Amino acid sequence: MAGAPPAVVVEGLSKTYQVAEKAPGVWGSIRSFWSRKSRDVHAVRDVSFSIAAGERVGFLGPNGAGKTTTLKMLAGLLHPSAGELRVLGHRPYDREADYLSRITLVMGQKQQLLWDLAPIETFELNRAIYAIDRGDYRRRLDELVEMLKLGPLLDRPVRNLSLGERMKCELCAALLHSPQVLFLDEPTIGLDVTMQEQVRRFIFECNHRDGATVLLTSHYMLDIAALTPRLLIIDQGRIRHDGSLESLTREVAPERRVSVAAVDPRLAELGFQEHQGRMIRTVPAEDTNLLLSRVLALNPLWEVGVEAPPVEEVIARVFRSEADPRVEARDRG
Amino acid sequence: MGLMQYRANFLLQFGVGLSSAVGVLLPMVFVWQTNPVIGGFTLREAMLVSAFFLLLGGILGTVVEPNLGATVDAVRTGTFDHILLKPVDAQLLCSVRQVDPSRLWEVVTGVLVGGWALAGLPPPTPAQILAATLMFGSGMAAMYGLWVVVISLSFWFVRVDNLRFLLGAVVDTGRWPVTIYRGWLRTTVTVLVPVALVTSYPAMALLGRLELQAALGAVAVGLGALLVSRGVWRAALRHYSSASS
Numbered sequence: 001m002a003g004a005p006p007a008v009v010v011e012g013l014s015k016t017y018q019v020a021e022k023a024p025g026v027w028g029s030i031r032s033f034w035s036r037k038s039r040d041v042h043a044v045r046d047v048s049f050s051i052a053a054g055e056r057v058g059f060l061g062p063n064g065a066g067k068t069t070t071l072k073m074l075a076g077l078l079h080p081s082a083g084e085l086r087v088l089g090h091r092p093y094d095r096e097a098d099y100l101s102r103i104t105l106v107m108g109q110k111q112q113l114l115w116d117l118a119p120i121e122t123f124e125l126n127r128a129i130y131a132i133d134r135g136d137y138r139r140r141l142d143e144l145v146e147m148l149k150l151g152p153l154l155d156r157p158v159r160n161l162s163l164g165e166r167m168k169c170e171l172c173a174a175l176l177h178s179p180q181v182l183f184l185d186e187p188t189i190g191l192d193v194t195m196q197e198q199v200r201r202f203i204f205e206c207n208h209r210d211g212a213t214v215l216l217t218s219h220y221m222l223d224i225a226a227l228t229p230r231l232l233i234i235d236q237g238r239i240r241h242d243g244s245l246e247s248l249t250r251e252v253a254p255e256r257r258v259s260v261a262a263v264d265p266r267l268a269e270l271g272f273q274e275h276q277g278r279m280i281r282t283v284p285a286e287d288t289n290l291l292l293s294r295v296l297a298l299n300p301l302w303e304v305g306v307e308a309p310p311v312e313e314v315i316a317r318v319f320r321s322e323a324d325p326r327v328e329a330r331d332r333g
Numbered sequence: 334m335g336l337m338q339y340r341a342n343f344l345l346q347f348g349v350g351l352s353s354a355v356g357v358l359l360p361m362v363f364v365w366q367t368n369p370v371i372g373g374f375t376l377r378e379a380m381l382v383s384a385f386f387l388l389l390g391g392i393l394g395t396v397v398e399p400n401l402g403a404t405v406d407a408v409r410t411g412t413f414d415h416i417l418l419k420p421v422d423a424q425l426l427c428s429v430r431q432v433d434p435s436r437l438w439e440v441v442t443g444v445l446v447g448g449w450a451l452a453g454l455p456p457p458t459p460a461q462i463l464a465a466t467l468m469f470g471s472g473m474a475a476m477y478g479l480w481v482v483v484i485s486l487s488f489w490f491v492r493v494d495n496l497r498f499l500l501g502a503v504v505d506t507g508r509w510p511v512t513i514y515r516g517w518l519r520t521t522v523t524v525l526v527p528v529a530l531v532t533s534y535p536a537m538a539l540l541g542r543l544e545l546q547a548a549l550g551a552v553a554v555g556l557g558a559l560l561v562s563r564g565v566w567r568a569a570l571r572h573y574s575s576a577s578s
Contacts, residue, residue: 017574077417077575100420112415129419129426 007213008051013083015044043069045237058228059217066237067217075105104179108186119169130177164195221311261303346435354442372513380450381536387443394436464538471555472531478558485569507532
């Protein structure tokens with residue numbers, strides 16, 4: 001896709017909410033009724049990035065980091081407080097019909113399926129809303145039903161479906177119009193491991209078959225590690241990292257854990273410590289080879305393992321590394 | 334369609350619809366027994382106003398109220414996101430998503446009562462029928478605009494239930510001919526909450542009692558309400574904060 005314009009361009013994007021504040025209890029409520037105090041919450045601050053068409057990008061951050069707010073601005077639900085954003089050449093918050101019919105936003109916590117009706121009714125409604133040609137709709141629906149294994153679910157009322165079944169139907173409803181950009185907000189939240197895996201595989205296939213651009217937020221590191229070659233880490237409204245998981249690991253966790261399946265005093269001399277029947281030492285990545293050669297010189301038959309820190313720990317380190325006050329309280333009479 | 338999934342409730346709601354129609358008509362019969370002409374209207378003429386009131390209540394209840402109520406809930410819980418994501422006009426989508434067919438009983442009763450009232454009155458000319466239709470249309474447009482404004486307020490204040498009940502109470506005044514109200518109350522029901530435009534004005538048009546100036550004013554109020562409500566709606570969308578994640 002060299003030379004193609006990027007699917008998503010974000011420049012200096014900010015979003016500030018005003019939130020009313022009140023002290024707890026009845027007295028707090030009375031006081032707040034007469035003189036309401038509000039504070040500014042900077043959900044997103046000066047965020048810039050761009051995403052190429054067909055790219056899969058993971059958006060990662062702790063609760064309240066600004067992931068969902070950014071996604072909502074990209075999908076045209078929220079007006080930004082400052083900054084520029086363009087998706088497929090459109091300004092999302094103009095909410096032009098042409099733009100909205102080329103994107104989709106799937107929210108793990110908010111459903112569009114009509115609760116009392118069967119999923120097929122929602123699909124039919126979306127066919128009418130997106131003005132999808134009947135033939136195209138049939139083909140696309142068959143394809144999605146096959147990929148998501150929805151066959152037996154289509155005619156059952158949504159209220160009788162399990163959480164995982166509902167999520168699969170949500171994905172189907174959101175993708176019937178073959179969007180070019182997929183914004184996915186926690187699509188695997190609350191799902192069991194098998195269902196998570198199915199949803200992941202489905203998202204990957206959508207990207208692969210349709211060339212759709214994918215921007216995905218998740219709390220599950222596995223989603224990110226398995227699905228998105230590029231990571232955007234956001235914390236306290238700001239981008240902390242933009243690159244691959246490997247480059248992030250090199251940057252914030254540049255050490256390796258060397259473990260030997262043996263307990264030997266000579267290993268202790270090399271700085272190893274015993275842990276559950278193994279000897280373990282953590283060293284800077286560049287020193288790993290030297291240490292390995294020394295260990296194997298002692299006994300070439302030892303089973304030796306080298307591990308990078310787990311993804312969760314790498315991410316946790318990014319979030320621990322910086323902290324700044326993001327709330328500036330001020331009174332408003 | 335969602336409402337028809339619960340069959341017992343569906344049938345019960347028809348009963349409720351019918352009883353509310355009886356509730357509109359009975360008090361009028363009692364009141365007019367004490368005086369044959371009130372505010373210049375005989376019972377039959379006043380029944381024409383009631384007929385339009387039932388039509389208004391039926392149409393609002395069938396098409397407008399379920400949707401606007403659902404919209405307020407959607408804004409409060411954040412599922413309004415899905416409405417905004419669709420490539421069609423959000424106001425239109427909000428207005429046609431649900432219908433409550435049980436309230437159609439009021440429309441049917443309105444037509445029957447209107448037929449009964451007209452049977453005992455001199456038949457209206459085609460021009461009067463046209464004027465009555467225009468008045469009813471303008472009035473409905475104005476009422477719809479007002480409901481849209483109330484719903485738009487929910488984008489700022491989130492909870493607007495009480496405002497909806499207040500509006501419902503004012504709409505209730507439309508069952509009586511507007512001529513029995515005086516002063517500020519009359520202004521309220523013709524301009525602020527233009528329920529009289531939907532009930533009394535079409536009846537007056539059918540009876541040949543509506544002045545041209547009042548008719549033109551009604552059309553202006555209807556169009557004005559639509560324009561203003563559109564502006565308020567668009568401003569409200571800019572303030573949408575999309576509850577929770």
